[in-house]
């Protein structure tokens with residue numbers, strides 16, 4: 001695992017956006033596709049702003065295919081709290097990505113169709129050659145995507161229960177805890193780990209404890225982000241506040 005700490009959230013986000021933009025530009029130059037695994041929440045917002053800046057300066061997203069990590073369940077795509085709405089608001093509406101290249105789990109499927117749908121989501125990722133770059137945030141439970149404590153390392157895209165801490169953290173966005181869905185569809189740990197390159201972005205003081213525990217503590221299903229330890233293709237990007245408790249020499 002590589003670790004990169006930046007003085008501010010803005011600088012950390014800018015770095016990640018530059019890495020993604022450079023990758024897309026490189027692939028565009030040889031007319032190849034870029035497959036991005038995308039995250040939601042407050043953490044990647046600035047990354048998306050920077051990517052929009054790159055687009056305004058000429059970077060095309062026509063060859064970009066995206067797969068989002070997760071969506072609440074049940075959740076209609078056009079609801080204001082949906083990750084569909086989030087992605088369109090923060091990125092897709094501002095770049096030239098083609099609608100058919102966007103993949104976000106469907107939060108409105110009837111229960112008996114979810115399993116098959118999740119299998120197809122995995123298949124689609126494989127069909128386009130796998131995810132080139134996966135962007136991740138980290139939740140206060142140590143989740144990546146919505147892989148909450150207890151998620152096995154070989155988990156794939158599936159329907160999951162949200163942890164109460166995760167629901168509490170989302171309560172403001174939903175106008176109260178009672179409105180936060182109890183379930184979600186998420187890519188699994190295995191789905192995430194098979195990406196060719198992973199950027200885990202952790203920002204702010206409130207992430208310092210869980211970031212330290214996941215990066216330096218025991219590797220355990222109780223803190224799914226700990227599965228990223230020891231993986232050469234993982235780069236952890238922190239701002240100073242999130243990295244406050246990390247002793248750099250202990251990272252492996």
Ligand code: PGA
Nearest residue numbers: 040041042043137138139
């Ligand atoms: P946040 O969520 O960016 O809103 O803190 C991160 C996550 O849950 O992955």
